[in-house]
Amino acid sequence: MISYGRHKIDSKDIKNVIKALKSDYLTSGPRVKEFENKLNKKFGGKFCTAVSNGTSALYLLGKALNWKKNDLIATTPISFIATSNCIVNNNASPVFIDIEKKTYTIDLDKLENKLKKKKFKAVIAVDYAGHPCDWEGLRFLSNKYNFTLINDACHSMGAKYKSDQKYAIKYADFVTQSFHPVKTFTTGEGGSVISKDKLIDDKIKLMRNHSMVRDKKFDPWIYKIFSTGMNYRITDLQCALGITQLDKIDKFVSERRNIAKMYLSNLAECENFVLPTELNKIKHSYHLFPLQIMFKKIRFNKKKIFEIFSKIGVRLQVHYIPIHLQPFYKKNFNINRKELLNSEEFYKRVISLPIFPGLKKNHLSKIIKQLKLIN
Numbered sequence: 325m326i327s328y329g330r331h332k333i334d335s336k337d338i339k340n341v342i343k344a345l346k347s348d349y350l351t352s353g354p355r356v357k358e359f360e361n362k363l364n365k366k367f368g369g370k371f372c373t374a375v376s377n378g379t380s381a382l383y384l385l386g387k388a389l390n391w392k393k394n395d396l397i398a399t400t401p402i403s404f405i406a407t408s409n410c411i412v413n414n415n416a417s418p419v420f421i422d423i424e425k426k427t428y429t430i431d432l433d434k435l436e437n438k439l440k441k442k443k444f445k446a447v448i449a450v451d452y453a454g455h456p457c458d459w460e461g462l463r464f465l466s467n468k469y470n471f472t473l474i475n476d477a478c479h480s481m482g483a484k485y486k487s488d489q490k491y492a493i494k495y496a497d498f499v500t501q502s503f504h505p506v507k508t509f510t511t512g513e514g515g516s517v518i519s520k521d522k523l524i525d526d527k528i529k530l531m532r533n534h535s536m537v538r539d540k541k542f543d544p545w546i547y548k549i550f551s552t553g554m555n556y557r558i559t560d561l562q563c564a565l566g567i568t569q570l571d572k573i574d575k576f577v578s579e580r581r582n583i584a585k586m587y588l589s590n591l592a593e594c595e596n597f598v599l600p601t602e603l604n605k606i607k608h609s610y611h612l613f614p615l616q617i618m619f620k621k622i623r624f625n626k627k628k629i630f631e632i633f634s635k636i637g638v639r640l641q642v643h644y645i646p647i648h649l650q651p652f653y654k655k656n657f658n659i660n661r662k663e664l665l666n667s668e669e670f671y672k673r674v675i676s677l678p679i680f681p682g683l684k685k686n687h688l689s690k691i692i693k694q695l696k697l698i699n
């Protein structure tokens with residue numbers, strides 16, 4: 325089955341992982357630091373901590389920022405559940421802000437309306453599908469209303485904003501990433517927090533490994549625990565893969581963009597589809613290709629379209645069920661669905677088309693042909 329995303333591994337990746345396997349370190353060795361340095365260099369961070377996945381990156385960041393009960397964190401409902409779970413798991417409360425219709429990212433006017441009424445500790449914005457948010461606007465709001473600005477950049481590694489690939493940490497205070505196999509490059513499982521803040525970075529590094537404090541002043545076997553932590557470590561094997569994968573990120577993004585171009589040019593005439601846009605100052609990384617279908621105007625519903633594609637060997641996906649519609653969030657948080665209509669409408673219409681480096685031309689043609697038939 326062709327999925328919406330997958331990794332692309334070559335002999336360089338395999339060689340580097342084998343080299344790590346034959347080395348003295350399988351985990352927490354020199355490749356972790358090397359990978360972190362490389363991430364900093366590529367994405368413009370001052371500090372970087374690589375961790376077990378993108379979810380733990382978000383969670384540890386919230387914990388390091390000392391989120392607690394009664395803290396409000398604004399975020400988008402059109403994201404993977406991790407963006408909100410990290411808030412709840414730190415005992416704070418999410419406030420969902422609707423997306424805007426063009427880029428499917430957080431709507432700044434709606435955000436500011438809320439900021440005028442409520443104090444937010446932080447805002448987690450998501451560069452949905454690989455299209456950067458309005459980061460200049462978000463920075464302005466962060467300075468005006470004094471909240472911590474976080475870019476959950478799990479979709480947008482390799483994207484550009486105003487020609488700058490290092491935009492994420494330029495505008496946000498903290499950036500989180502995921503290196504899951506469907507993302508723009510992979511470590512199998514993995515994630516990172518990139519920042520300009522040594523204090524927070526030190527805290528995250530400590531919590532990544534049970535908050536065990538070692539010091540040259542202590543006897544050699546001594547470690548001390550002043551607060552709790554867990555095992556959120558990334559391994560040397562994963563970092564060995566990440567090091568060679570990161571070298572190819574621009575090639576991967578360019579392959580994704582070529583596939584997007586094919587969808588965009590071939591489906592432009594389909595009147596019942598809404599295709600993703602790319603604003604002028606943006607270079608989209610196309611982690612996803614979200615296609616909106618006007619189901620009211622065609623013969624099929626979403627389930628039927630999933631069946632049709634499954635029959636030709638394509639497993640479609642939907643990104644995402646709005647988080648505020650999940651039973652847990654509905655039950656536990658005060659949600660006004662009338663304020664989130666764009667997100668709900670988007671969810672009704674959207675499907676994710678396959679887009680990944682290595683997607684074969686004949687498969688792409690088959691998908692496009694089928695899409696034209698259902699339009």
Ligand SMILES: Cc1ncc(COP(=O)(O)O)c(C=O)c1O
Nearest residue numbers: 377378379404406478502503504
């Ligand atoms: C926007 C977003 N945030 C966070 C995550 C969590 O990353 P991971 O799967 O590495 O835990 C994902 C992964 O799908 C994501 O898409």
